Amino acid sequence: MAWKSKTRNLQVVDTELSADTVEWCPVASSHDVLACGTYQLHKGVGEAPPSRTGRLYLFEFRREGSMSPPLIELQRVDTAAILDLKWCHVPLSGGAVLGMAAATGELQLYSLSDSQEGGRRLHPLSSLEVGAERLALSLDWSTGRMDSNDVRVVCSDSAGCVSVLSLAEGTLTALSQWKAHDFEAWISAFSYWDTQLVYSGGDDCKLKGWDLRVGPSCPTFTSKRHSMGVCSILSNPHREHILATGSYDEQVLLWDGRNMRQPLSESPVGGGVWRLKWHPTDQHLLLAACMHNDFHILHCQQALEGSGGVCPVVASYILHNSLAYGADWSRLTLEEPAPCSPAAAEPKESLAESGGHLRIQYESPTASFDTSLEDDAGRYIPEGIAAPPDTPTAGPSLKPNKDAQSLSYLLASCSFYDHMLHVWRWDWTPDQAQLESEPC
Template structure:
């Protein structure tokens, strides 16, 4: 029995500003809601000749997009319902449980603030985000990341955040009075603290990663004067961390060193698994229901879905890589934002009684392939610039093509089959021996930076059963 992965791009959206964060809402009845955050460094116009100052400071502008996804719409299932101008967004996360009866979104911005917005119903069966509260985590810094304590536990509501001065901030959330308070702030890293995350199984413990290449653990019950561990497992800046919501003690981390590491939090001297994904890992996201699947946003090398099933049975003496089940490489710029939706899709792939190839399907595939090639040609006109990791966001980028957001295909298709299994070839060898089993499909959203593009796509994995 062989495994086959198939992905289909459902929609491509031009976000106008550089896109760096996407999040599907995890709250029941709101799983169709998607948010996207952007970051744009604006180069101000020069002042008049008589003015003493030549240039104004650069301005970091952002825009928050709110979308609704309709799975019943074959074309353009994603609809923009709101856009909000605000300071540049570096990270955003939904609380996993309602707060005062509403879904709540946390936003980390370039002015060093954490902002909370709650989602409400509005007319015509739509929705909108409304400001809830805001707090500064420190002067003259950028808030770089945030994580909620609610990955498994509902209370108490806490947020951990990291900033460009290498500090972490622990915050409490009071939903009744719509308040966000800084409980503690401490110096955690020598340079930028790119990421901070909770241990979802014990929210007194938090993890942090910085541009000093350190991965650290902190126990709030023991104070913040000293980390409970410091790992040098990564050779470059640590930019992504997520505790598994399914398996206790399992932790995933990613770095500019192009490696995804899976750890047992009880033994942080050496990772359980080290997977080279050939691109700096800006985000890692565990699948919300399938415990073995991990999504990695790999900057210069697209998006990869890793199978971590073998990790949970491995020992420290049996280090290996996690197999990559699928690579989504249709973005043409830095792969930053990525998230799984909790919307469920049950797909029945073709069997012997449902022919795989028909003239209509063949023509459709040719059309999709042609439009995909046209899209890639348009992408090539973009001027992409990349410097040091610490200057990652602060670049002014020009593009030579003003209308590349138009004309993108509504559905692009790509697929991969493990061990180069070709169903058509197998069918030729034994036509009556091949059928594809039903598979679970996942909905994903990914976004890339300099081309300011958001993709919504569907991925599914099926088994090809060959009977003798």
Template sequence: MDARCMTRTLQVVDTEYSADAVEWCPIDGWHNVLACGTYQLKMPEDKAGGDSENTKPHMRLGRLYLYSFHQEQLYSPLTEVQRIEMPAILDLKWCHVPLAEHPMLCLANAEGRLELFNLIAEEKNSCLLEPVCSVAVGPECLALSLDWSTGRGDQSESVKIISSDSKGCLSLVSVGGSSPALDVVSQWKAHDFEAWISAFNYWNTDIVYSGGDDNKLKGWDTRMETDGPVFTSSRHSMGVCSIQSSPHRQHILATGSYDEHVLVWDSRQMKRPLADTHVQGGVWRLKWHPTQEQLLLAACMHNGYHILDCKGAFAASVEECPILYSYILHNSLAYGADWSRLPLDAQLAADSQPLSSSATESQKRGECEEGAKKLETEFQDLKIQYESPTGIFDMVMEGEAEDFSGPDFADGSQASGTSEGADMHTVDGAEQPKHEACSNQERTGASLLATCSFYDHILHVWKWERNSTASSR
């Protein structure tokens, strides 16, 4: 199978605070809505004449951004519609089904709480998030992750949330339907150190998974006593920090770790993974494509973002999943990543068509130059900072001292990811690997993605196109 790809960076946004979580709304009619969570450590202010060493704890500040994406706005498709100041955000996820007739967003924050918001429509095609309720998952801890039980879009079962925290505990939370409310049903110690990640088995939501800084991947049956897991895997050699069950294929599970490996599992056989892929960066987040079952997006900290083809893993015919594409334009730790369900085919076709005959060459040149200058300005205006986040992250990020020099866009070219060692040529004004280029006629659709990085506090929105043709390698 020969995969030919091309990408285009659509917009770059400075989130001011360090960005660590991003997710597109999965609800029909709201696919153009994007939420982004941030985390910033604020040093305590020194008092006049006080001690040189301030013993006050650092403040963990956060900001929740809500954006709206409009394809017709060619060079600035992403518009900020709301920002909310709050405690630092460690994770955020949309419920996959509407609750009380509204899209629902839940976030995990640095005060050890889960916060629930509903999305409401405003006039003139706008929208806003409104707080609904919150619940504490534990005292003096950070809520590190959460997952909804609704990954397959099933509305027939009761809605639940699983959350993990910095004390190594998991919390199972029920969510009311007609009148949403959060209630901790059960809580248990799962890991000796930080429980970085928690996730449901979307095909059997009584089963949950967790990963911790003790290098363990564990499975739990919430119908039973939670004094022991149903399985424990030590296949990862470092902390397990990302897990996602496939919403398309029963028994398929993806996990990632600081050991820089993405593992694809058959959940019926957890002794040995179906595939093991080295991505050369700690795997902070994994996201299955919403419609193409074989595609897996990985946020790989020091090594950008990678799109993996897991088709061979499903058939147990490969030992590792091919990396179809690598987006490496972020200049800092790759944390947040998500696919949008918004269809882009119509707009892409419009992008590839020439302007109408009434348009002059100077008009076309002017529009291209305007778009290139805008993208260049967005990059140049970014304020690169090196502030340390929470102490938990300090342990993980030790040695974060590389030169975060920004990409050079002096020639006005647009941005694109690359594949390591690939020959390059230009497509749509951006350098592309030759073996990943595809013509307009070969295009078979496009995906819209959002990714965010930590120390440079940057949000990227970009599109990725792929054409698959049968060929022998």
């Protein structure tokens, strides 16, 4: 397997508060909408306890020319600190709905609609407290396969509990809650293929499965394969039984849900895996936010076909200067040349001479821009050194097929202490044989 791969920054936004979650809207009419959540801890004065505040941002991605920043802020809402955001995968009552896990222990829902002033805005829809004196840490919708027959939400919290809620006529209702983990339940997720199955991961280093039909008195399995806290879980919406998990132990594990004793593969990524995102249409691509080690895209085909081994990294995005927490794929197509921020369009002559690509760097927290060069693989080129010739990233050292189809994807990511949101594109040319093996 061989490929050419490169990432390019399109825009950087200072979110002012620490950014930890970012989500593109999956609803067809709003693929250009991006939500970003922030979390800020304020130390208490004297005997006063610390407080947590947040802000919810809503953006629109526009392609209006190479010199115009593509991301336009539509709205900002000051809220409680935000731990997680997830859009419902299907429209509800004709519109998109965003779920938010808040530090107040609440699950809050917002509906997206046109405002009287023009443009789209979020409006409060419903909220429900999952418990007192706890933080809501994660949420997931049951609609991952675009099924709207039974819309439910699963939420995990800092008391180690998992809650399942239903949404009917715009109102959240608690269906069940149980103690799932000894410490923080960092993550919870549905099986998108059988939404009566729920997974959870906690700071007790355990990954657990639950069958809602028989009740939560006993998990269907408990795995201790991760050696540290489990903080990311995601069902593959394209392939039945496939589950991806990540942990503070810096490993991404792929599982077949029918055999949770042994993972299909184990891939070290060099940082705690806070979030995982399967690609919206490609069943083999997995995006990982790796805390102290940036953002990486893994190609999982060989592992999913039973070959085992480590999933190769086909691209990395390394321009954040802080904890890599939030990341997501956009469903927008990038058929036209992607817009670049003004700072990324300046020294064209130097780029042509070096054979590299300009990337943006900045100094936090002022976000003052500087520039440097990267090669086609996204690797840094020190000043005075010419860019190496095109080379495949990961996999065998083979020449990429020049006739292979070139693909371009739009992504967003955010980092914590430097409070930065990045929008970027990934261009790659897979090996033609691998493309031909993809199902239609």
